[in-house]
Amino acid sequence: MAKKRLYAVVDLETTGGLPKRDKITEVAIILFDGKEIVEEYQSLVNPERSIPPSISRITGITNDMVAEAPKFYEIAKRVIELTEGAIFVAHNVRFDYQFLSYEFRSLGYTFTRRNLCTVRLSRKAFPLIKSYSLGNLIRYFNIKVEHRHRAFDDAKATTILLKKIFDQQASGEGVDALVDKSLQLTKLPKALKLEDVEVLPEECGVYYFRDAKGFVIYIGKSINIKKRVKQHFSKQTKKTDKLFQKVADISYEITGSELASLLKESKEIKDVQPEINKIQKTKLYNYAIEKSSDKSGYAKYKIVKGDKTTNPLSYYGSRKSALNHIEQIGESFMLCHKINGIDKSKNTCFAYEVQKCAGACIGEELPYDYNERFEESLVLVNRLFEENFLLLEEGRSPTEKAVFLVEDGHYRGFGYVDGADVAYGIEELKEAVKYTPLNPEADLILRNYMWSHVGLEQIHF
Numbered sequence: 037m038a039k040k041r042l043y044a045v046v047d048l049e050t051t052g053g054l055p056k057r058d059k060i061t062e063v064a065i066i067l068f069d070g071k072e073i074v075e076e077y078q079s080l081v082n083p084e085r086s087i088p089p090s091i092s093r094i095t096g097i098t099n100d101m102v103a104e105a106p107k108f109y110e111i112a113k114r115v116i117e118l119t120e121g122a123i124f125v126a127h128n129v130r131f132d133y134q135f136l137s138y139e140f141r142s143l144g145y146t147f148t149r150r151n152l153c154t155v156r157l158s159r160k161a162f163p164l165i166k167s168y169s170l171g172n173l174i175r176y177f178n179i180k181v182e183h184r185h186r187a188f189d190d191a192k193a194t195t196i197l198l199k200k201i202f203d204q205q206a207s208g209e210g211v212d213a214l215v216d217k218s219l220q221l222t223k224l225p226k227a228l229k230l231e232d233v234e235v236l237p238e239e240c241g242v243y244y245f246r247d248a249k250g251f252v253i254y255i256g257k258s259i260n261i262k263k264r265v266k267q268h269f270s271k272q273t274k275k276t277d278k279l280f281q282k283v284a285d286i287s288y289e290i291t292g293s294e295l296a297s298l299l300k301e302s303k304e305i306k307d308v309q310p311e312i313n314k315i316q317k318t319k320l321y322n323y324a325i326e327k328s329s330d331k332s333g334y335a336k337y338k339i340v341k342g343d344k345t346t347n348p349l350s351y352y353g354s355r356k357s358a359l360n361h362i363e364q365i366g367e368s369f370m371l372c373h374k375i376n377g378i379d380k381s382k383n384t385c386f387a388y389e390v391q392k393c394a395g396a397c398i399g400e401e402l403p404y405d406y407n408e409r410f411e412e413s414l415v416l417v418n419r420l421f422e423e424n425f426l427l428l429e430e431g432r433s434p435t436e437k438a439v440f441l442v443e444d445g446h447y448r449g450f451g452y453v454d455g456a457d458v459a460y461g462i463e464e465l466k467e468a469v470k471y472t473p474l475n476p477e478a479d480l481i482l483r484n485y486m487w488s489h490v491g492l493e494q495i496h497f
């Protein structure tokens with residue numbers, strides 16, 4: 037016999053696809069007990085902003101239709117009552133759940149529900165269907181729908197689909213197993229409750245696992261904190277075993293910007309040194325690489341003490357890691373290992389013998405040609421920035437901007453400003469920045485982020 041469960045099948049229509057920017061225009065909720073519909077609810081919602089014509093063409097919902105409709109805060113209590121104690125179900129559940137969670141958060145309320153996705157359930161129950169979009173499943177199962185892309189009709193179709201998924205299971209136990217597996221979180225550390233995880237935001241930020249004494253034992257970052265934390269407890273690894281044994285509390289900080297979460301995580305792992313984090317624990321960079329030249333005019337990489345350098349290209353935690361990097365660069369650009377201090381041979385270097393050096397070590401290759409190739413290799417070692425600039429990213433709300441400062445070759449810190457303040461001068465924006473100590477890893481994080489995110493907003497000065 038299947039467990040007694042109540043499912044709140046939800047569908048929303050919105051002004052667009054981003055919860056931080058867009059608003060809900062229609063809500064439908066159908067309560068389903070696994071066999072039949074128990075209750076139905078639907079309402080248009082005044083989004084307090086205009087509906088784009090492209091959205092109206094899809095949904096049929098116009099600005100005139102919602103002008104006299106209740107605002108979300110006026111129906112919020114009813115949404116809470118209908119979904120309380122039920123499993124939140126939607127087709128592509130993340131979309132609907134995120135929108136509702138964001139709307140409630142703007143009202144100062146944390147909306148927390150266990151949720152099921154009928155896209156995932158359909159894939160498991162009917163593995164041979166080519167497409168699991170709601171439209172295709174409606175056609176495949178010949179579900180009668182009068183108004184596609186309207187909340188109630190799509191919620192009703194999703195409810196019928198959910199029943200077909202349940203009917204496909206051989207027994208009530210089969211339904212339970214399917215639902216339990218899809219809920220994902222079947223096991224948690226003893227000190228945590230399901231609500232401790234469900235209350236986590238599905239937003240970008242940094243999260244902290246603490247032990248029973250309140251010490252931070254693990255720091256992580258994610259563009260979806262709740263999803264990432266769930267993943268920690270759904271795996272079977274040595275790290276997961278430690279988490280199950282020690283985690284007693286979870287906290288978080290929303291950053292809005294993915295770059296901010298990367299930089300904050302890196303800094304705090306170094307500052308706190310959590311016992312379960314294995315990466316980014318290097319706190320001291322005692323060595324640096326500089327550009328130099330030998331007496332014959334050949335450019336070379338020189339390793340110096342980090343506190344003695346005046347013109348560093350990059351920093352390293354050990355002399356060995358600096359040597360390894362120089363060796364890798366040399367092999368990539370046919371630079372002479374003898375000139376770079378890797379090969380201590382008196383005559384030709386070993387690389388010359390295997391035709392991986394053009395003979396600079398014995399004067400066979402002229403400095404001009406060699407140095408031209410050396411300059412090309414700098415792109416792999418120079419981790420400093422050549423210009424001063426502020427980089428702008430989305431903040432923790434639609435009206436906020438995250439501001440990152442690069443000055444004198446290094447990342448200096450970040451902060452937040454109201455979007456309207458971006459028009460102010462450089463000094464005013466710099467005042468919002470919380471400065472941090474120089475950290476070569478932060479320089480690398482920022483550089484890599486800029487390489488992989490073309491077109492970021494920058495203000496040079």
